[in-house]
Amino acid sequence: MNKNRSATNQAELTPLRELCARIGGDPLLTQASTGNSSIKLEGVLWIKASGEWMANAIHEDILIPLDLAEVKERVKHKVDPAERYTRASIETAMHAVLPHRVVLHVHCVNTIAWAVRQDAPVQLEHQLDGLRWQWISYVPSGLPLAWEIEKVLSVSPDTDVLVLGNHGLVIGGNDCGAVEDLLSQVQQRLAICPRQAGPTDYAALAEIADGSSWDLPDDDAVHALGTDAISRAVLSGGLRYPCQSIFSTSSTRGLFRSVPCPDPKDQSESRYCTRPFLIIEGCGFIVSRTMTPAQRAMMSGLARVIQRISSSAPLRYLTDEEVANSSSMIASRYRERADAIRHSSAP
Ligand SMILES: [Zn+2]
Structure with a gap:
C-alpha cells in the first residue's frame, strides 16, 4: 500500500x-x-x-x-x-x-x-x-x-x-x-421493556461471599437472573445463543440452573467450586473471583436478554448438535483472548 x-x-x-x-x-x-x-x-x-x-x-x-x-x-x-x-x-x-x-x-x-x-x-x-x-x-x-x-x-x-x-x-x-x-x-x-425483578438480597450474598472465592458482580443488573422467577425458568431451558458457551462446552446446561440460597455454614463453596458463577434463587448472583472480564460482560448481556423474554414466548433453544458444532471455536477464541487479558493485566 x-x-x-x-x-x-x-x-x-x-x-x-x-x-x-x-x-x-x-x-x-x-x-x-x-x-x-x-x-x-x-x-x-x-x-x-x-x-x-x-x-x-x-x-x-x-x-x-x-x-x-x-x-x-x-x-x-x-x-x-x-x-x-x-x-x-x-x-x-x-x-x-x-x-x-x-x-x-x-x-x-x-x-x-x-x-x-x-x-x-x-x-x-x-x-x-x-x-x-x-x-x-x-x-x-x-x-x-x-x-x-x-x-x-x-x-x-x-x-x-x-x-x-x-x-x-x-x-x-x-x-x-x-x-x-x-x-x-x-x-x-x-425495544422491549425489561421485566421488573425482585429485590437483591445483598446481605445474604455478602455472607456467602465472605471469606470465600466468590464475589459480588460489578453489574447489579445480573442479579435479576436469580431474583426473577421467570428469568430463572427461561434460563434453565438451555442455550439460546452460542456466546453462552464461553463458560463451558460440556456441562453448560447445569451451569445456568439456579440453586437454593445456601446456608453459609454448609459446604456450598466446595460443592459448587467448579462453577464460574452461581444463580441463587430469590437472592441474586455471585461470581467466582477467577471469572474473566469477558465472561462477566457476557453475563451482563445475557441477563439483559433474559429480562426481555416473556414467559409465554415460544423459544427456540439451540440443539445439542448446534452447540457442539458451532460454539467450540467461538468459545475457544473468547477464552483465548480472555486469558490473554487476564495475564496481561496481572500485576
Ligand atoms: Zn456474532
Whole structure:
C-alpha cells in the first residue's frame, strides 16, 4: 500500500473507529469482544481483529487490513478466511460477501430477545415493516453464515438489515452515518421493556461471599437472573445463543440452573467450586473471583436478554448438535483472548 493511499485509508477509518467505540460502550449492543465491523476501501477489507473489544477502538488498533479479492476467493472455494487470517474476526467471510461499504454486526440485546423466538420471522414482519430487512435462520458463524447471506442477497439484493436467528443483527450501509442511523431505527422498533425483578438480597450474598472465592458482580443488573422467577425458568431451558458457551462446552446446561440460597455454614463453596458463577434463587448472583472480564460482560448481556423474554414466548433453544458444532471455536477464541487479558493485566 503506498503512503498516500495509506493516509487516506487511515482518515476514512476514523469514523468507523468512533462508531465502534460508541457501540462498544453500550452493553445493550455489544458485550466483551462480541460484534464486529468492517469497511471496504480500495480493495482492502478493514475488519475488526478477533478477540478485540469494540470499546477499545479509539486507543487500540483493532482493525486489520485484508485483501478483499483474496478473502472472497477463499469463500468461493469453501475455505474460511478466518482460518487463514487467524487474527481476523470469525465473521470475516460474512463481511466480505456483503456488498455494503460499511458493515456492522452487533449482539444487540433487544434484537436477540426477538431472534430466540420460534415465531421471530412473523413477529419481526410487523416490527420492521418498511425496512429492507431479511431473516436468517440460525447457522453457525463463519462460512455457513456467509453462504446463507449470499443466498438471501441473491433474491433480495437491496437488503441492508439482517436479523440472525439465535444470534444478533447485521447492518450495512454506504458510510458510518447511514449505518448508525439504521441501527438506531432498528433498536427503537425492537425495544422491549425489561421485566421488573425482585429485590437483591445483598446481605445474604455478602455472607456467602465472605471469606470465600466468590464475589459480588460489578453489574447489579445480573442479579435479576436469580431474583426473577421467570428469568430463572427461561434460563434453565438451555442455550439460546452460542456466546453462552464461553463458560463451558460440556456441562453448560447445569451451569445456568439456579440453586437454593445456601446456608453459609454448609459446604456450598466446595460443592459448587467448579462453577464460574452461581444463580441463587430469590437472592441474586455471585461470581467466582477467577471469572474473566469477558465472561462477566457476557453475563451482563445475557441477563439483559433474559429480562426481555416473556414467559409465554415460544423459544427456540439451540440443539445439542448446534452447540457442539458451532460454539467450540467461538468459545475457544473468547477464552483465548480472555486469558490473554487476564495475564496481561496481572500485576
Ligand atoms: Zn456474532
